[in-house]
Amino acid sequence: AQKVTQAQTEISVVEKEDVTLDCVYETRDTTYYLFWYKQPPSGELVFLIRRNSFDEQNEISGRYSWNFQKSTSSFNFTITASQVVDSAVYFCALSDWNRDDKIIFGKGTRLHILP
Amino acid sequence: ETGVTQTPRHLVMGMTNKKSLKCEQHLGHNAMYWYKQSAKKPLELMFVYNFKEQTENNSVPSRFSPECPNSSHLFLHLHTLQPEDSALYLCASSQGTGTEYQETQYFGPGTRLLVL
Numbered sequence: 001a002q003k004v005t006q007a008q009t010e011i012s013v014v015e016k017e018d019v020t021l022d023c024v025y026e027t028r029d030t031t032y033y034l035f036w037y038k039q040p041p042s043g044e045l046v047f048l049i050r051r052n053s054f055d056e057q058n059e060i061s062g063r064y065s066w067n068f069q070k071s072t073s074s075f076n077f078t079i080t081a082s083q084v085v086d087s088a089v090y091f092c093a094l095s096d097w098n099r100d101d102k103i104i105f106g107k108g109t110r111l112h113i114l115p
Numbered sequence: 116e117t118g119v120t121q122t123p124r125h126l127v128m129g130m131t132n133k134k135s136l137k138c139e140q141h142l143g144h145n146a147m148y149w150y151k152q153s154a155k156k157p158l159e160l161m162f163v164y165n166f167k168e169q170t171e172n173n174s175v176p177s178r179f180s181p182e183c184p185n186s187s188h189l190f191l192h193l194h195t196l197q198p199e200d201s202a203l204y205l206c207a208s209s210q211g212t213g214t215e216y217q218e219t220q221y222f223g224p225g226t227r228l229l230v231l
Contacts, residue, residue: 044222044224091158
């Protein structure tokens with residue numbers, strides 16, 4: 001069965017600090033997709049990144065970076081120099097390569113960036 | 116309008132009411148989804164429509180009735196709901212299922228539903 005675990009329920013950091021959100025997944029599939037979504041207070045889920053299981057290269061996009069480690073089944077998300085606008089709930093998600101219309105979400109990590 | 120829109124944004128209804136949630140996507144996608152996000156549970160997939168055909172019904176009670184008249188519109192008809200159905204209902208769309216497609220779902224702002 002597929003499962004996504006975000007062990008950190010809630011994190012608070014002071015602005016400009018770096019913060020890493022953990023994501024551990026379980027799947028029996030050898031090919032799959034991993035995602036991160038951001039949910040600001042307004043409610044909508046904003047797509048941040050999709051990574052397929054063949055590509056273990058780390059990715060950086062501005063202040064955001066993702067560390068995909070297949071050996072530990074982890075797909076962690078780091079925000080450097082955090083800003084108050086980064087405050088949101090962040091969801092990690094997993095989908096099967098063949099059933100890619102069905103995404104399994106983690107429970108989310110609520111991130112508070114304190115001014 | 117761009118992206119995925121949902122109306123209404125907020126809804127309060129009694130248990131005997133009948134209401135409908137509307138979702139519209141302006142992305143040219145062929146797949147649409149309903150999710151439920153409640154305080155005590157992770158995001159739950161409710162229904163999936165692919166090219167107007169329902170491909171997933173995730174054991175959702177019959178008091179929730181989806182309708183997909185075309186690839187751009189998705190409705191969720193509500194009747195005789197329970198207080199525990201109070202939640203944020205999110206609609207999403209994606210390009211469409213197929214082995215060559217890479218599915219990223221794009222979400223609407225959600226409808227916050229309160230059932231009294």
